[in-house]
Amino acid sequence: MDRSLESLVVRHTHRLPRPSEPAGSSVRGDVVARQFDAALMSVGFKLSAELLEHLSGLSADTVAATAERTLDTVRKMVGDHVRHNVYFVDFPANVPDTLDFWRDCIVKALADESVRPKILAQLSSGVVNLLTLPSYGRYQHSYAEMLAAHDELIAAGGDRVTVLHLGGELADEVGGLYRALAGSTTPLGDEHLADLAILAGICADGPQPEAIPVRENRAVVNRARLEAGAGLLLDTVTDVLRLACALSDGDVTLQEPTRFRALSRPARRALLAGLDSVVADAPGKLADVPVHREAFKRLGERLHPHEYPRWPHAAEVFAVARGERKAPSFDRRVEELLGADDVAGAAELLKGAPGRLFRSLDRLLRTCGAQEERDAVVAAAEAVAPEVSARVLLSVREHLHNRAEETGRRRVFINRLGRAWVTDDLRAPVPAAERERLIAALDAEIRRRLPDPGQLLVDPDVLDVALPLSGRATAAGLGVLPRGSLSPVEGELLRFFVYWKQRRRDTDYDLSALMLDDDYATVCWLSYTNLTEVEGEHSGDITEAPHGASEFINLRLGAVRGTFVVPQVNLYSGEGFEEVEESFFGFMLREGEQKGRPFEPRTVRMKSELRGPGRVALPLAFLRGADGRWRAKWLHLYLRGTPTSNRVEGNQVSVATLLRGIVEREQLTVRYLTELMAGGAVTAWDGEEVPDHPVTYIGLQRPEGLHPDSRIVTLENLRDMIPG
Structure with missing residues (x-):
C-alpha cells in the first residue's frame, strides 16, 4: 500500500515523499542518486537539487529501492511503460505511397497459397478487403528490430524536463493530498475522484479540510466516514442519495442511474437517520426530492423505511417520491411565476437559491419586458453574489463575456463526459447595460475573495x-491543460501518438490528422488512407492490439498548408475508449536533427488518457497565429461517431464546425x-x-x-x- 500511495503522491504533486531509512545502513547512496537522476533524465524527469542532496545522504539500498519505484511511476505518467512499435520499421523515413503500399500487400497475399484463392475472388469482384491481407495491419517485425533501425536521440535544449521535488513524510503528503482533493472548490475528474476514494479510506479519522463544497467529493468522503464509523456530512436529502450511489459504486454526480445494491443494516440505518435529520431541521428540503424522484423510489426499495418508525421524516422523503405527498419543487415554483410573466417575483424567489439565480440570469434578462424588471433581476444578483460559489461566479462571468450583442454566433454544448455538439445561437442578446453592470459586480466580488498575493x-x-472550473474539462495525464487553454508549441517536428491495448476482442483505433484553412475548409489529411503528404507521414495502420499497439503521425510544422491541425483518434472496430484495457494519446516536439525512436519519452509534451463515451476522440487542436507561431488549443472532446468504421473523411464537417465554435469562444484564463x-x-x-x-x-x-x-x-x- 505504501508503494501505491507514494506513486499517487508523485503523480498528483510531483513531490517524492521523504524516503524512510532503515537502521544499520552504511554505504552512502550519492553514486546511486546520480545514476537515478540520469535515468530520470532519459524519460524527461529530473531530481531537484534539494531532493538529489537528500538522497545522496541516504544508503545506497534505500536510494536504489526508491529509484525503482519512482521510475515505474514516471514512465507510466509519460507513456513509456509500454513498447511503442510501428508498422513501417524505419518511420518516419521510407513511408510508401498509400496505393503502392496496398498493391504490395496484395502481391504478397497472392504469393501465399493459403489465402490466394480468397484474394483472387475479391479481385474478380473489383474490391479487396485490406483486413484479409496477411501483411496488412499487423506488425511485420519485432520491437527489437524496430529499435535497431533507429539512431540514438540527440539531446536538445527544448527537450521536456519535469522536476521532482522533495516532499515530507509519506503520511503527511497523503494527508495533505487528501485534504486538497476533498476540499477542492471545483469538481474532480473521474481519476481524481477515484484517488480521493482511496485517500478518504485512509484519512477518514484524521484531519479534515475546513469545508467540502463539491457534493460529489462529499459523497466519496461520506462513504469512507460511514465505513470508519465517523459522523456523516449531510445537509440536503440529495447528499444522502449521493452517498447511497457511492455505496453501490454508482454515479455520485446523479447524471446516470445507479443500480442500488442490497445494503447492510448499519448502512440502511445511517442513511435513514441522515434523511430524517435533514428533513426534521428543514422540511422545505423535501422540495429537492421530485428532481430525483425515480432514484429515491429505487432507494426506498432498498432501505425499507417502514421498518424504522423512529425516523418518520425519512419516510416523508419516499412518500414524496411516490407521489403520496406534495412537495412542489423549487424549479416548479419559479416556472409558475415566469409563466405568469412575473420576472421580478421569480428573481425574488430565486434569491433563496443564489446559485440557481445566477444560472438563470441570461434567461431572466431575456424575458424581462420592462426596465424595472431588468433592474430587479440585476439587483437580486448583486444582493446574493457573496453567497454564490466562486466557480459559479466565474462560469457566469465567462458566459456573459461571450454574450455580446452581435448575432450569428455558434452555440457549443459540452456535457460532463466531453461529448459536444454545436448549433446556431438563436437567443436574443442580453441587454448591454445589464450585462456590463453584472460583469462589473462579478469582477468586484471575485476580486474581494482572492487572497493578497504579496509579491x-x-x-x-x-x-x-483556462481556469479549471471543472476537473471534468481536463483529461488525466501529464502536461494536460483544461479545455479551452492555449499553450505555445516550440519545435520543428510535431509528432502525435496513440496507444491502445484491447481487453477481449480485436480493436482497431485509427490516428488521423485533419488540416484546415482559415475558413475551416479541409486542405488535406494524414491517416491510414493517406500515408504521406507534404506535411508529414503516418506510421501505418494497426488493426488489432492483443499485446498493445501504437500509431504515430509525424508533421513538419513549417510545411503545413493551412491554419489548423486537428489530430483525432477514430474507433474503427472493436472496444470503445472506456472498454479497452488501456488507451492514451499524446504529442512530442523535436528539432529537425534529433532523430531517435518513434517514441522518445523526454520529447513528450503531453500524454492524456482516452476515456470518453464517443467513437471519435478530439484531444486538442493546433492553431497557427498571424505571427506564424503555433499554439495548442485544448479540447478534450468526444464525437458520437458511427458504431463502426469511423474515418477522418467521414467527420470533416462535424469536426470543422465544432472547432469553429470552440475557437470563437473566449475562456476565462x-x-x-x-x-x-x-x-x-x-x-x-x-x-x-x-x-x-x-x-x-x-x-x-x-x-x-x-x-x-x-x-x-x-x-x-x-x-x-x-x-x-
Missing part, C-alpha cells in the same frame, strides 16, 4: 491557461485572475532573480529556490486558484 511571480506560459490579484496588468517573471522572501508563484512548473513559505500554484494544483 506575485507569474510564468508567462501559464497566462492563457489565469490571466484574468492574476490581473484581479495584481490590480491591473501582470508582469511576467523571467526566473532570473529569485526573491529571498515568501512570494506567490503561478506557473506550469515549480521553480527551484523559492522561499519555503511561498504559495506555489502549478498545473498539479491549479484548481487552488479558484477561491471558495
